[in-house]
Amino acid sequence: MMLDMEDRLDIYQKMLQIRSSELKMCELFKKGEIVGHMLPCLGQEAIPSTLAKVYAPDDYLVTAHRGGGHYMAKGCDFNAMWAELYGRATGTTKGRGGQIHLMDMSHFAMTGNAVVGQHWGIATGAGFVARKRGKIVVAVGGEGSTNRGIFHESLNMATVQKLPILYVVEFNNNQMGNTCEETTAGTRIANRAFAYDIPGATVDGNDPDAIYSKAIEYVDHIRSGKGPCLLECITGKWTDSVSNIRQLPEVLEKIKSPENDCIARFEVKLRAEGILTDALEKACKNRAQEMLQAALTFAQNSPLPNPSDGMDDVFSQPV
Amino acid sequence: MMLDMEDRLDIYQKMLQIRSSELKMCELFKKGEIVGHMLPCLGQEAIPSTLAKVYAPDDYLVTAHRGGGHYMAKGCDFNAMWAELYGRATGTTKGRGGQIHLMDMSHFAMTGNAVVGQHWGIATGAGFVARKRGKIVVAVGGEGSTNRGIFHESLNMATVQKLPILYVVEFNNNQMGNTCEETTAGTRIANRAFAYDIPGATVDGNDPDAIYSKAIEYVDHIRSGKGPCLLECITGKWTDSVSNIRQLPEVLEKIKSPENDCIARFEVKLRAEGILTDALEKACKNRAQEMLQAALTFAQNSPLPNPSDGMDDVFSQPV
């Protein structure tokens, strides 16, 4: 199956939303206007934006620590996300979790977790619910997280139980400085699917069309009750953490080329196909900026939590 | 490479030693003469007996819970093992660990561990020492233990580090009652090697010749510094635990046929090749019985630990 024009423009729009938001996050962090632990997905925008065309709004989405793009792409509350980055009471987790614990259950999205790999097990649990309720789970993590044992336990269990889960690996060949050469055996993460006799494939993770065609094939397989699949998307992340960005502008200049940048590349493609025009590009970019501005305004005008708020919600009812 | 006559007779002798010892263990447990948690390897004797021809005496051996056969095959102190089963102070772990914690470091054997799968990680640690000291590690566990994440983490790390480890899986299609159909994805455990691009193979684990030829090929690979291999040996265990044996004699009668019993089958083979004669068989069996008798005598005449002995050795020096 292929993406139609409208879908592709939606994807493009989401990529722009994520890009502008993540850039702003880096910028504001550098200025000291926002604080905390933040892991941008700059350079990887194609994956979340495309997956949003693969799952339904009420399907489940469970990601690892680098979940901001997925949160946005699923249509989770963008204002609340920005309020969270500003540590406000109106934040998606009331200003408690910060960027690495973004979640929005009204959109079935658990897009934060900071113990790398643990989300694979949680996604597998979500799979039991999805199986009962006729939904699917899309589970996403970095290639580094596939070296945790829980990845293996999860794939094995999901396969035996024929759980409806698409396991997606964002392969950026980087784990806090280490490359796969130093840490990871096997030529491709997708090969790990062979261990369980489930479908596995590697696609160009900077190309929405490539991601989509394999992902939608796998989702059909999954929805038909045949169990999980493993999709590896090759991409590149431009920055590990907001605190690691030294000279972001230079980096961005260098990589804003169709070879490295999934957005620039998608623009070339959309233009060649006559889908994207100057006017449309401008409109899309404006739209992204407007959304961002609205979210920033919402966040900045939101109240800070009261110090004592941090004592609530340890349990669902006071004990 | 193939086994020569002498080696095959050694293997046969070890199989007999293990068989007679494990049977006696079941019998004495049933009588209540020995107590505790004991996991016999009846039916699987070919694997430990053959591996003993594959590793050198000062190579390292690390197994999971069903390690009794491996302990014996490596030539660890047999008297001390029996003293352990009797809970005596002269036992291999001073009567503390019992049958599932048999270990004998003077033979480089950690052949006990009762948290299924954890031995894979320990074996990987042994691999770092082996790499430095020019030895290899043989790590052995049941197919069930390969569903623990630590198996995956271990294989990945050992492969990246090119550790000299032969990972051996005793596939008996049973994990405390569950079969692989209910628990385990993938047609063969050996396929899990593909995930890491290392050699993996499945052999008939009731046939010493089949085990040996693949294992020795892998050990050559390992000794040459190329990293780990995964060998799956298909076998069948006759009893899960001493406490699960209801009617051992009947079970034994039924299975004492060359189709199911690795010893009966090896005897047929050795006879056909003219290696085994009636007299030799008798001599071997007598020898096994003599060893067992001597061990029983040693154990029964050994002192029980003092109650207060159980307070020692929490730390290597009193604190």
Add this chain to the structure above:
Amino acid sequence: MKNMKMVDAIREALREEMLHDEDVFLLGEALGGVQGGSFRVTKGLDEEFGKARVVDTAISEAAIGGVAVGAAAYGMRPVVEIMFGSLMPLVADEIHNQAGTLHYVSGGKINCPCVIRTCNWMRIISGPHHCGNIDALWVNSPGIKAVAPSTPYDAKGLLKTAIRDNDPVIFLEYSPLYTKTGDVPEEEYFVPIGKADIKREGKDVTIICYATTVGDALESAELMEKEGVSVEVLDLRTIIPYDKEAIRASVEKTGRVVIAYEGYKTGGVGSEIAAFIAEECIDSLIAPVLRVACKDVPNPSNSILIENISIGKREVIDAIRRVME
């Protein structure tokens, strides 16, 4: 009322809750089939409810824990089993970091209604990897509740409450208690989490205990009665959050405390209880707060050695005598 074994009371609680709510499901190793759980707790439930609701898994404790969290977060009520207590460290992150923080870190928006059952094999000859003491493992974990019933009545009532609770609950079973019998009502009932139970009233000494040590305490109380010492037996039932008011009231009454717990002494559940008393009830105390607990030694696989490091009536009585001095 009917008289039943604790193992049957637990099974009845599981069965009732599975009938009551089809989102309740069981998951663990060898729960179904011939095995029916290592201690037959779940025996027959797979036949009644099918394999989708009584899920047998691989030996994958971390995934079992992950499933508990994920399935709970997305709206079901998983009741998972970790075969035995000594294996709980394998699921420590899923408990401490995941289940324990989820409600909080989601801004109170995601509940995590899972139950993690496990069985302790104390007083059995299976060695340190089977018989380890793990009751204190989550006392230092915000967001986690843990219960350890001593009677069939409490077990059934607490398990039903735990399954309906919207927070993660660790449910501790003890193999020596499975066959203990007791009265259980015919009609439905619940036992609240966080409430202790005075299993015997007394005025000279309070024994604070739970699970296996409750029996030791009651028998000791009986014997001490003959020596003219009146012993109150306070069964915590819930280890965390423990019932501070009940403890305070009893200590104010008796002024003497012995805490008996079948775990390693140092850093155990009883250490927390003793610290609470030293902090908040010290003015009521007329004797040191004694802890009767296992020695800080891995559990050996040998009855002669076990005897020497574990506890029972003798140690409890000893401690009562000491606080009465």
Add this chain to the structure above:
Amino acid sequence: MKNMKMVDAIREALREEMLHDEDVFLLGEALGGVQGGSFRVTKGLDEEFGKARVVDTAISEAAIGGVAVGAAAYGMRPVVEIMFGSLMPLVADEIHNQAGTLHYVSGGKINCPCVIRTCNWMRIISGPHHCGNIDALWVNSPGIKAVAPSTPYDAKGLLKTAIRDNDPVIFLEYSPLYTKTGDVPEEEYFVPIGKADIKREGKDVTIICYATTVGDALESAELMEKEGVSVEVLDLRTIIPYDKEAIRASVEKTGRVVIAYEGYKTGGVGSEIAAFIAEECIDSLIAPVLRVACKDVPNPSNSILIENISIGKREVIDAIRRVME
């Protein structure tokens, strides 16, 4: 004497021990290369000693723990790093069941000389999965030692001792302490495990503390001095096995105790210390034993909220005032 940061003192200890014994090796995530460890503790050691002795691994905490046990059992001296304290539950079985029991269950025949270093990120805005408190995780684990130094001197001396120790030792670092400076001798020295250190003498109140809370205690003592209260600061240095004699001596002298620890209050390290005092030193006490600790709340990623649940000088001084009442 040279003045140095704690991060450098730790690196120096590693380096000296690697030079002293070629069986000492380091293993963990991102220890080498550009990263040089999350907090640059191991920076440059890969260049000096090579990749076989400074091993960068995958994100595989369980295997890291397994390697620690296996390599130690077979005769090397692994010093492994778990990137941060919150991840320690991932290696809980390797600590509790494997490292903790090996010497014992092998009949005293196998040693397990491994060090597991980890860094706590307390007082930083990284949320519950990074800044969780895990100092109490092994207090209830027989066979495990744990140290938590507060000065560069203690850090270097304790780490060298830990590496040469034949038992498993957890070495706790605290990110706010890395940049604290202090004097360290030029010549080689060792600090014993299991010995507390009186960082300041006093006669009215004893503050028992370790790691980050030592600084809070010393500053509080300074301030209280002005109010005429003489505060003794007892730095445990070793969390387990803790120095009972030093505690006893100080409590006998002052009769008043505040235990300050940067962990969750309930079931924390301080609970054990309080229980010990309530059991063995109660006759010396003239005030309740107060615990100053973090609230039982997952650590939020927000300084406003962190402020309210964590501890510092203010809370310590408050407690001193209360025990002086």
